[in-house]
Amino acid sequence: MQSSHEGMSLTEIASSLMKKQPSVHRALRRLLQEGLVQIEPVGKTKLYTIPENKKALVSQLIQSSLKTPTYSAFDRAPPLFMLLSLEDKLSAVLQEQLAKRGVKVLRNRPIAGRHFNHRFDFVLQNSCRAVVEMKTSGPDLTEKVFELTGRIADLERGVIDVFFLVILGGPHQPYESYFNSLRAPKAPKVEVLTVDVPLTDLDEKIIRDKIVDPILKVLAHRKRQ
Numbered sequence: 001m002q003s004s005h006e007g008m009s010l011t012e013i014a015s016s017l018m019k020k021q022p023s024v025h026r027a028l029r030r031l032l033q034e035g036l037v038q039i040e041p042v043g044k045t046k047l048y049t050i051p052e053n054k055k056a057l058v059s060q061l062i063q064s065s066l067k068t069p070t071y072s073a074f075d076r077a078p079p080l081f082m083l084l085s086l087e088d089k090l091s092a093v094l095q096e097q098l099a100k101r102g103v104k105v106l107r108n109r110p111i112a113g114r115h116f117n118h119r120f121d122f123v124l125q126n127s128c129r130a131v132v133e134m135k136t137s138g139p140d141l142t143e144k145v146f147e148l149t150g151r152i153a154d155l156e157r158g159v160i161d162v163f164f165l166v167i168l169g170g171p172h173q174p175y176e177s178y179f180n181s182l183r184a185p186k187a188p189k190v191e192v193l194t195v196d197v198p199l200t201d202l203d204e205k206i207i208r209d210k211i212v213d214p215i216l217k218v219l220a221h222r223k224r225q
Contacts, residue, residue, distance in 0.1 A: 007040050007047025007048050007049035008047060008048055009047055009048070010024060010028065010048070013048065028048055030121075034136050034138075035051065035138065035140055036050065036051075036057070036058060036136070037049065037050055038051050057136075057138070090134075090202075090207075091107065091122075093204055093207050094122070094132075094207055094211060095107070095122070097207065097212045098122075098124065098212055098215065098216075101212070101216055102126065103124050103125070103126045103215075103216070103219070104124070104125040104126070105122055105123070105124060106122065106124075106125070107122060107123075108121070111123065111131065111155065111159065111160060112159065113154035113159075114154050114155075114156055115154055118151050118154065118155070120132065120133050121133050126219050126223075127219065127223040128161040128162065128219060129159070129160055129161055130160065130161060130162040130163070130164060130188075130215070131160055131162075131163055131164065132166060132215070133148065133164070133165055133166070134166045134167075135166070135168070136167075136168045136169055137168060137169035137170055137171070138169075145165070145175050145178075149179070149182060152179065152187060152188065152190060153182070153184055153187055155188050156188075157186050157187060157188050157189075158186075160188045161189065162189050162190075162218060163191070164192075164193060164215055164218075165190065166193045166195065167193070168195050169195065169196075169197075170194050170195065170197065171194070171196055172194050172196060173194075176190060176191065176192040179192070191215075191218050193210065193211055195211065196210075
């Protein structure tokens with residue numbers, strides 16, 4: 001059931017998507033980090049809404065929807081539902097393509113740093129161990145990249161060998177040289193992959209060419225070392 005307010009509560013979203021609340025909460029947390037949803041308290045209830053200045057981007061994401069067929073129920077769903085489903089689709093395609101190449105992919109697995117535990121979008125287990133964190137391009141992207149600096153510094157090579165930062169929607173920025181200029185001797189190597197195409201053009205081939213193949217190339221090189 002949809003709320004009479006513009007936003008929707010966690011319970012309403014989980015019920016409408018027919019998913020468990022912890023799974024929906026994790027997806028919403030990711031969207032909050034990306035600035036694609038916001039929380040508006042109404043009494044004791046937290047309602048999730050799409051910020052006014054992000055509605056155009058959300059519309060593009062929904063229209064693209066990885067250019068795969070969708071269920072009619074998905075087409076009729078409120079934008080917040082469709083954005084959650086798009087997040088799931090992107091993750092599912094990336095996970096499926098890496099698994100086909102023999103890379104074990106774990107989602108939201110905690111990683112022990114020197115001082116704190118950290119969660120990343122994907123943990124890759126092959127000949128070496130790597131993590132993948134995805135960020136959407138936008139005016140606050142640089143701030144989000146700066147926030148990653150402390151998390152990466154807390155990781156130790158051997159626990160994590162490579163940290164992949166995937167930036168969706170481009171454009172290219174000198175983030176990799178920035179990370180490597182700050183790199184501690186025992187910290188993992190940082191690889192920045194920029195998907196420099198409009199989000200509306202994002203499809204499985206681009207995910208393979210721009211994300212999966214570069215990840216596999218780096219992992220193969222680490223194996224030979």
